[in-house]
Amino acid sequence: MASNIPDIVIGRLPVYLRALTRLMQEGQEVTSSHELGKRLGISSAQIRKDLSHFGGFGKQGTGYQIAYLIEQLRQVLSVNREWEVALVGAGDLGSALAHYRGFGDRGFRIACVFDNSPQKVGTKVGEYTVLPTSDIAKVIRERGIKIAMIAVPAEKAQEVANVLIEAGIRAILNYAPMNLNVPAGIRVQYIDPVVQLQRMTYYLT
């Protein structure tokens, strides 16, 4: 696999994959960088350049075979398999994530849900029985889980991240509104609605 691809290109591939999957669901079999770009608000040149890092996937003038391109992107992104994900935090957000049905067909499955509240431990959240946070290290090691989502308050997130990483987690999706300090080699992505909203208000005045 190509190894010196800029992270910003990698970041666009899941968006391409999502749009292509949608086109396929709509019954389409072939698309073009032009059509895809129009859907995504990205230039067709950018899309061709991004995909060229991986060999191109399309023939000049005939467009992309959607099913083939989807399969290739799933392979590049390593989501042509199912990843188990640990979820820490069973509050409103954690509970919404535990109920979310959009992970399964895109390469992920929540495998376990942890919370430190005695009122929550042992109760059901969706199909999961909430486990105590003291079990994090043991469960993650035993199951060999590499990916976690953090949905705890900001003041607890670093402590939770430390435990997760110590147990073998290598990628964290952090919903807590703060930046994590992690060792080199650990990937972190952030989801914070306020950061996204503030990015837009700049343009509203």
Added chain:
Amino acid sequence: MASNIPDIVIGRLPVYLRALTRLMQEGQEVTSSHELGKRLGISSAQIRKDLSHFGGFGKQGTGYQIAYLIEQLRQVLSVNREWEVALVGAGDLGSALAHYRGFGDRGFRIACVFDNSPQKVGTKVGEYTVLPTSDIAKVIRERGIKIAMIAVPAEKAQEVANVLIEAGIRAILNYAPMNLNVPAGIRVQYIDPVVQLQRMTYYLT
């Protein structure tokens, strides 16, 4: 206000603001681009360059006064005021957003919640009484709301976006896992956990 700032710079300002606010909450009064960069995993040169678009905010060698920099960033991002936000979708995710207490002190307040389900309309979600989606246009026009969050299934999101924009919405935070087609001048940001997870799995193999 500076008008030709790259959007990628604007996108980092809320992250700086969040980190600075946290430093202030921790009791700190002065910081440096070096310290901030270490917290955020961004180079100090990048931070200085980003802030220089707006005049710099700091004196060479003495660092940044945190309270002052926060105030300036809030002004640049137009969050030194409170924006009303319309939320469409009162399912698991919409409900978690309606309960989220992290909007208020960062410039936003959910003003109304809409859903198209007869089982939900009229019920309470957090402090909000769910309104029917047929009221979207009227309520948003009357209140002059400019920002909306979409938390409905993917197949409904474009239709909802069209109604919102027609009613005067100019910025949309879209949680539905699909790309929206919007007229020029309308801002859209996306939150899709699977896109973020897939961006990390590339590096896990």
